[in-house]
Amino acid sequence: MPEEAAVQKINVRCCIVGGGPAGMVLAYLLARAGVDVLVLEKHADFLRDFRGDTIHPSTLELMRELGLLEEFLKIPHDELGELAAEISGLRFIVGDFTHVPGHCKFIALMPQWDFLNFMCDHAKRYPEFNLRMQAEATDVIIEGDRIIGVRAKTKLGPVEIRAELVIGADGRHSVVRQKAGLEVETFGSPIDVLWMRISRKPGDPPQTFGHIDSGRILVMIQRGEYWQCAFVIRKGAFTSIREKGLPAFREDIVRFQPFLRGREQELKAWDDIKLLTVVIDRLKKWYRPGLLCIGDSAHAMSPIGGVGINLAIQDAVAAANILAPAFQRGATPGTIPVIEAINEAISPADGALPAAIAMGLTPALADAPAAAMIAPFSPSLLRSGLGDGSARPAGTASRAAAPARATDTPSQEPTYSSVTEDDLAAVQRRREFPTRMMQRIQVAIQNRVISRVLSADKQIEIPLIVKLLCNFPLLRRIPAYIVGIGFRPEHVGTQDATAQQADD
Numbered sequence: 335m336p337e338e339a340a341v342q343k344i345n346v347r348c349c350i351v352g353g354g355p356a357g358m359v360l361a362y363l364l365a366r367a368g369v370d371v372l373v374l375e376k377h378a379d380f381l382r383d384f385r386g387d388t389i390h391p392s393t394l395e396l397m398r399e400l401g402l403l404e405e406f407l408k409i410p411h412d413e414l415g416e417l418a419a420e421i422s423g424l425r426f427i428v429g430d431f432t433h434v435p436g437h438c439k440f441i442a443l444m445p446q447w448d449f450l451n452f453m454c455d456h457a458k459r460y461p462e463f464n465l466r467m468q469a470e471a472t473d474v475i476i477e478g479d480r481i482i483g484v485r486a487k488t489k490l491g492p493v494e495i496r497a498e499l500v501i502g503a504d505g506r507h508s509v510v511r512q513k514a515g516l517e518v519e520t521f522g523s524p525i526d527v528l529w530m531r532i533s534r535k536p537g538d539p540p541q542t543f544g545h546i547d548s549g550r551i552l553v554m555i556q557r558g559e560y561w562q563c564a565f566v567i568r569k570g571a572f573t574s575i576r577e578k579g580l581p582a583f584r585e586d587i588v589r590f591q592p593f594l595r596g597r598e599q600e601l602k603a604w605d606d607i608k609l610l611t612v613v614i615d616r617l618k619k620w621y622r623p624g625l626l627c628i629g630d631s632a633h634a635m636s637p638i639g640g641v642g643i644n645l646a647i648q649d650a651v652a653a654a655n656i657l658a659p660a661f662q663r664g665a666t667p668g669t670i671p672v673i674e675a676i677n678e679a680i681s682p683a684d685g686a687l688p689a690a691i692a693m694g695l696t697p698a699l700a701d702a703p704a705a706a707m708i709a710p711f712s713p714s715l716l717r718s719g720l721g722d723g724s725a726r727p728a729g730t731a732s733r734a735a736a737p738a739r740a741t742d743t744p745s746q747e748p749t750y751s752s753v754t755e756d757d758l759a760a761v762q763r764r765r766e767f768p769t770r771m772m773q774r775i776q777v778a779i780q781n782r783v784i785s786r787v788l789s790a791d792k793q794i795e796i797p798l799i800v801k802l803l804c805n806f807p808l809l810r811r812i813p814a815y816i817v818g819i820g821f822r823p824e825h826v827g828t829q830d831a832t833a834q835q836a837d838d
């Protein structure tokens with residue numbers, strides 16, 4: 335009989351499930367503030383397509399506050415100063431970003447993997463940041479009414495992570511929120527989206543735009559050499575579209591956008607067309623002791639308006655502003671820093687060093703020679719050089735301040751956390767209003783506009799709002815503000831603990 339793989343145990347102050355925009359930005363900010371954080375991401379890389387490519391002016395402003403903007407804007411991107419759409423042949427400007435507050439008066443269109451890789455590269459500069467790819471959370475660990483950790487499967491076997499705080503940032507199909515039993519309010523969505531790539535040619539329209547006509551909506555995002563196309567369909571309609579066959583689907587695209595004629599053949603099989611189900615929902619309570627959900631895990635967003643990434647990032651900033659000082663309140667007798675658990679994992683005595691490297695645990699370690707890896711991270715060195723956290727500079731969390739404990743019997747130990755339920759409630763209070771407002775707008779648009787368009791069998795009449803936007807250009811600033819900045823823009827309130835320690 336095959337032996338069951340031993341469960342590897344890791345303790346960390348904060349375990350973030352999900353390396354999307356919400357998870358990576360929060361991990362970066364907490365590590366920067368000196369909090370040990372471990373991100374679990376189920377995929378092997380960030381190279382997934384069709385995940386939304388919009389970096390909003392409010393996010394660009396955050397980059398500026400972090401001193402990263404200049405470097406960030408060196409990554410190839412397109413700058414969208416206006417949002418255009420076309421209804422029944424009438425092309426018009428929906429939003430004019432050139433007047434939004436802040437330094438960048440445009441939406442940066444950039445593949446999401448570039449954004450996530452950028453955040454990851456910067457987070458790796460902080461020793462408190464740990465990322466494990468191909469680590470899929472499967473359950474939460476509950477003790478009493480408290481979430482005390484996460485179970486995950488990895489390529490190298492099961493892992494149990496004990497944490498003072500678990501963050502569910504695992505998107506709209508969140509396992510964390512489901513396993514934690516958090517109650518979800520669903521608002522329904524009458525649409526799904528088919529994503530596909532079609533090449534771009536000279537003479538094509540220069541910019542991203544959306545087309546709306548009888549029964550059909552097609553958004554085409556300009557990605558340099560190709561268009562990333564989002565074909566909006568009625569919920570559940572993909573089955574009947576497939577039944578009609580690929581040639582019929584290709585013909586539908588071309589009839590809608592004749593300039594694509596010839597290129598529809600690039601859609602060779604149904605595998606070239608990805609179905610993304612659209613959901614709008616929100617947790618009634620975003621937290622319970624030991625757990626907080628943010629981003630789509632707390633409130634799944636529709637692609638309407640392209641606001642979900644921005645909202646997820648804003649949640650992360652608000653959470654960091656509230657949680658970093660909460661972590662800073664004190665060390666936690668029930669936990670040890672993750673780096674020490676890693677040290678156990680790489681102990682040459684059990685020959686686990688190559689395994690730890692292969693697992694991608696602390697990518698920074700992977701490049702180091704074995705001897706150099708073990709010496710600087712010896713537990714005694716860690717303990718001797720570190721205080722109890724109370725002497726840390728204001729605005730920074732203690733760096734590896736928690737006392738060392740064995741990791742294999744943590745449930746017999748009291749689990750302490752300086753992060754209280756009130757802190758978690760404060761994050762929900764801060765972010766619920768902007769989320770509700772944005773979801774209300776998305777639900778109104780999907781029910782009043784998109785459903786009507788998709789069920790129309792003749793040309794759509796130009797709606798009054800479009801006529802107003804055409805005649806009163808000033809009005810275009812309102813949608814631009816709502817999309818580009820949002821209802822309660824956040825600002826970075828945490829400090830870089832490394833910089834502060836250097837100053838001291």
Ligand SMILES: Cc1cc2nc3c(=O)[nH]c(=O)nc-3n(C[C@H](O)[C@H](O)[C@H](O)COP(=O)(O)OP(=O)(O)OC[C@H]3O[C@@H](n4cnc5c(N)ncnc54)[C@H](O)[C@@H]3O)c2cc1C
Nearest residue numbers: 352354355356376386471504505629630637640642643646
């Ligand atoms: C079709 C479609 C198009 C969209 N287009 C846009 C757009 O253009 N602009 C925009 O702003 N928003 C868009 N959105 C919304 C946007 O994608 C989300 O609101 C945003 O990505 C939320 O970020 P997040 O970090 O909360 O979650 P996600 O981006 O979903 O990230 C979650 C991460 O968690 C990982 N994960 C999931 N489960 C586990 C697990 N069990 N263990 C470990 N890791 C796990 C996932 O692999 C993923 O990396 C779109 C949404 C849809 C459905």
